[in-house]
Amino acid sequence: EIVLTQSPASLSLSPGERAALSCRASQNIKNYLVWYQQKPGQAPRLLIYDSSTRATGIPARFSGSGSGTDFTLTISSLEPEDFAVYYCQHRSSWPLTFGGGTRVEI
Amino acid sequence: EVQLLESGGGLVQPGGSLRLSCAASGFTFSNYAMSWVRQAPGKGPEWVSAISDSRGSTYYADSVKGRFTISRDNSKNTLYLQMNGLRAEDTAVYYCAKTGRGFGDYHWFDCWGQGTLVTVSS
Numbered sequence A: 001e002i003v004l005t006q007s008p009a010s011l012s013l014s015p016g017e018r019a020a021l022s023c024r025a026s027q028n029i030k031n032y033l034v035w036y037q038q039k040p041g042q043a044p045r046l047l048i049y050d051s052s053t054r055a056t057g058i059p060a061r062f063s064g065s066g067s068g069t070d071f072t073l074t075i076s077s078l079e080p081e082d083f084a085v086y087y088c089q090h091r092s093s094w095p096l097t098f099g100g101g102t103r104v105e106i
Numbered sequence B: 001e002v003q004l005l006e007s008g009g010g011l012v013q014p015g016g017s018l019r020l021s022c023a024a025s026g027f028t029f030s031n032y033a034m035s036w037v038r039q040a041p042g043k044g045p046e047w048v049s050a051i052s053d054s055r056g057s058t059y060y061a062d063s064v065k066g067r068f069t070i071s072r073d074n075s076k077n078t079l080y081l082q083m084n085g086l087r088a089e090d091t092a093v094y095y096c097a098k099t100g101r102g103f104g105d106y107h108w109f110d111c112w113g114q115g116t117l118v119t120v121s122s
Helices: none
Strands: A004-007 A010-012 A019-025 A033-038 A045-049 A062-067 A070-075 A085-090 A102-105 B003-007 B010-012 B018-025 B034-039 B045-051 B058-060 B068-073 B078-083 B092-099 B109-112 B116-120
Touching: A004 A085, A019 A033, A019 A085, A019 A102, A033 A062, A045 A062, A045 B109, A070 A085, A085 B045, B003 B092, B003 B109, B018 B034, B018 B092, B018 B116, B034 B078, B034 B109, B045 B068, B045 B078, B045 B092, B058 B068, B078 B092
Parallel strands: A010 A102, B010 B116
Antiparallel strands: A004 A019, A019 A070, A033 A045, A033 A085, A062 A070, A085 A102, B003 B018, B018 B078, B034 B045, B034 B092, B045 B058, B068 B078, B092 B109, B092 B116
16 A cells, blocks of 8 residues: 655745645655645545646645655645645555645745 | 536445435547646645546545545446545545546646535444
């Protein structure tokens, strides 16, 4: 099973600042890395798939990078609605797994 | 508009069974692999099971293998999860999720249902 480790566990930032969230895989997953955003009481929302491809309707301030074992989700300038929990997920092999999440808080 | 609507959750005793359903609309259901993902209170998501499009191949997390069975009825646009031998650690909100691209194994999830709560307790 591939283990995804997200860091930091939480991040305190202000609107307008840049956020960089890390996801590290326990083995090479090529570019098969997905990012989601989740707000309280809601289902996760797809942001990025295959490391760097933004999903439909996702603002350009969200970008993803990385390959192999190290990946980053960058939010270039935080908007108030971006304060949430972010999860990574791999789709490289079975079983699919998620990371433990990074909480981005004000 | 793509919609997924789960049902069938509830309170069940340890060792009991439940069958979850997910009614899909707004897309050609038979063309897409589907998954169940659960989220325990205060925890991150955990993938549970997947089923391929029309080919019907199935996959399970080790934590549910042998106890849960995923299936689909493409004529009814419905996904199912039969859960037997339920344990306290199965308590979670269960989401059905649609993969992002049809006709293959594109296991990112671009649409999620609202979730149905399963509580396993005596």
